[in-house]
Amino acid sequence: MEPTSGAAVSEQTFTPGTSSRALVELRHVDKHFGPLHVLRDVSLTVDRGEVVVVIGPSGGGKSTLCRAINRLEVIDSGEIAIDGRPLPAEGRELARLRADVGMVFQSFNLFAHKTVLQNVTLGQIKVRRKGRKAAEERARGLLDRVGVGTQADKYPAQLSGGQQQRVAIARALAMDPKIMLFDEPTSALDPEMINEVLEVMRQLARDGMTMVVVTHEMGFARSAANHVVFMADGRIVEETTPDEFFTAPRTDRARDFLSKIL
Numbered sequence: 001m002e003p004t005s006g007a008a009v010s011e012q013t014f015t016p017g018t019s020s021r022a023l024v025e026l027r028h029v030d031k032h033f034g035p036l037h038v039l040r041d042v043s044l045t046v047d048r049g050e051v052v053v054v055i056g057p058s059g060g061g062k063s064t065l066c067r068a069i070n071r072l073e074v075i076d077s078g079e080i081a082i083d084g085r086p087l088p089a090e091g092r093e094l095a096r097l098r099a100d101v102g103m104v105f106q107s108f109n110l111f112a113h114k115t116v117l118q119n120v121t122l123g124q125i126k127v128r129r130k131g132r133k134a135a136e137e138r139a140r141g142l143l144d145r146v147g148v149g150t151q152a153d154k155y156p157a158q159l160s161g162g163q164q165q166r167v168a169i170a171r172a173l174a175m176d177p178k179i180m181l182f183d184e185p186t187s188a189l190d191p192e193m194i195n196e197v198l199e200v201m202r203q204l205a206r207d208g209m210t211m212v213v214v215t216h217e218m219g220f221a222r223s224a225a226n227h228v229v230f231m232a233d234g235r236i237v238e239e240t241t242p243d244e245f246f247t248a249p250r251t252d253r254a255r256d257f258l259s260k261i262l
């Protein structure tokens with residue numbers, strides 16, 4: 001990816017191995033929704049350039065974990081730090097955090113009344129304070145990179161699901177995030193579109209982007225993950241290499257889960 005003017009952040013993100021520091025750290029995180037205990041003493045470290053795939057049964061807390069990392073959910077106790085700094089509570093600092101932590105959801109969440117190009121320039125101009133020309137140049141580069149360069153002037157509804165999701169990825173990348181979170185990015189897609197999105201994610205991983213990916217795509221987990229985190233009932237039940245997880249899961253919970261999906 002092209003580093004943009006003044007974007008030390010993106011240069012850092014795309015030169016993995018320059019620092020051993022953790023990019024994301026969760027320590028003893030707890031979260032309730034009313035009586036429901038959805039994150040239970042969750043501790044997790046994501047190092048720079050690492051791809052962590054989070055898998056597990058529905059309702060296990062995977063989405064809440066992702067949302068906690070960019071403070072879309074506020075945790076009850078514990079600590080979360082991005083790049084060594086605790087999550088800001090509000091204001092401009094929080095907006096900057098959200099820009100640093102790119103997020104791609106299951107539903108594409110594009111602005112329906114804006115063109116593809118506008119979707120990818122808006123945040124650059126409003127949050128990153130870039131000029132329109134620079135923002136558009138960057139947007140076109142990213143849209144090319146995810147394979148939808150020719151769709152720039154269309155509206156989201158005119159695109160396929162796979163194309164929309166790739167635009168959503170480009171939009172997040174346009175903010176020069178330090179890390180990308182993907183929460184089941186292919187779950188809403190028709191089967192024939194899943195691979196085009198996974199391929200963009202694989203390329204991103206190869207380029208050194210730090211990523212947390214919640215997915216049921218076990219092929220992706222096996223091939224792209226440095227670590228697999230298995231979450232159930234609000235806890236991290238296993239954290240290991242994909243090889244070990246898929247060939248020799250240590251817990252009954254994981255074995256049971258794998259037997260149902262593989």
Ligand code: ADP
Binds near residue numbers: 036062063064
């Ligand atoms: P997963 O992504 O692994 O399916 P979630 O993090 O979405 O799990 O949900 C964990 C639990 O928290 C589930 O029982 C879910 O119903 C509950 N939950 C999620 N969001 C809310 C909310 N905003 N209010 C109340 N309960 C919620």
Ligand code: MG
Binds near residue numbers: 063064
């Ligand atoms: Mg979820």
